[in-house]
Amino acid sequence: MPEIESTVPRRQLGRYLRELRLQSGMTIAESAELIERGSSTLQRLEKGTADRIRVLDVEALCRIYGSDETTSAALIGLAKQAKVKSWWHEFGDLIPENFDVYMGLEAAARKFTSYHVELVPGLLQTSNYTRALVQVGVPDESAADHERRVQMRVQRQVLITRRTRPAIVDVVLHESVLRRVIGNSRVMAVQLRHLADLSTKPNITIRILPFSAGVPSGKLTGQFIVLDFGSDSKTAEPRVVYAPSFIGDMYLEKENDVRRYDQAYDAIQQAALDAVSSRNLLRQVAREFEGER
Incomplete structure (x- = not known):
């Protein structure tokens, strides 16, 4: 498995998106349809094994799940951070300080x-x-x-x-x-x-x-x-x-x-x-x- 597929921010992003979806009461199929993506794509995103993460998809999911501003900003930051192979966290402005990754x-x-x-x-x-x-x-x-x-x-x-x-x-x-x-x-x-x-x-x-x-x-x-x-x-x-x-x-x-x-x-x-x-x-x-x- 390529190293980029097993990074911490990728897995963390998937966990938090799954939690938000379950809290909203939506199925994977329903969420995928609303953002015009395939169910398998969303499933891979939640498992942290997606080949490519689109920030637009994460933004859309945060909207349909009714995510608060801090959580949305944090998940978008994770989506951006997931593009690199190693993760040294000094987030700067990427993720709000009060979001505990x-x-x-x-x-x-x-x-x-x-x-x-x-x-x-x-x-x-x-x-x-x-x-x-x-x-x-x-x-x-x-x-x-x-x-x-x-x-x-x-x-x-x-x-x-x-x-x-x-x-x-x-x-x-x-x-x-x-x-x-x-x-x-x-x-x-x-x-x-x-x-x-x-x-x-x-x-x-x-x-x-x-x-x-x-x-x-x-x-x-x-x-x-x-x-x-x-x-x-x-x-x-x-x-x-x-x-x-x-x-x-x-x-x-x-x-x-x-x-x-x-x-x-x-x-x-x-x-x-x-x-x-x-x-x-x-x-x-x-x-x-x-x-x-």
């Missing part, structure tokens, strides 16, 4: 392998930990807007807590994540106990990389998440490395790039405490925060 990837993933050096990852955050971050991160928003952000995060966590086929989480947290105070001591104590409890679930593994471990891979990687979409479908998607940063995020899917992050994660994981020792440390630091009240 990563969420589509997250919702489709079957396994998350990640390393975090500053914050608890979103899927493992308590409501109060998220709330403290939101209040500082977007201080100009109203309290109601803050709560919507918190609830959105809580809803996303169903991916790993649902009873049927929960996603697998394998995460290493640097010890600095445990010591960095978000909110206050009470918030941190509850958050760390939450992590310890989550780590007892069969689909969730949490390890701590202590300060004493230094830099196991010999290089500073920053935080990253490797998303695996499983192999139980006829069109299995390649794994993607998501590396967020302050001014723009990277989405990498070339085999060599993913392999390098696999190697870095292996080195980090081998230097980390085992699961039981990590759980004990989480509870120990939680007690320390509780003693500060």
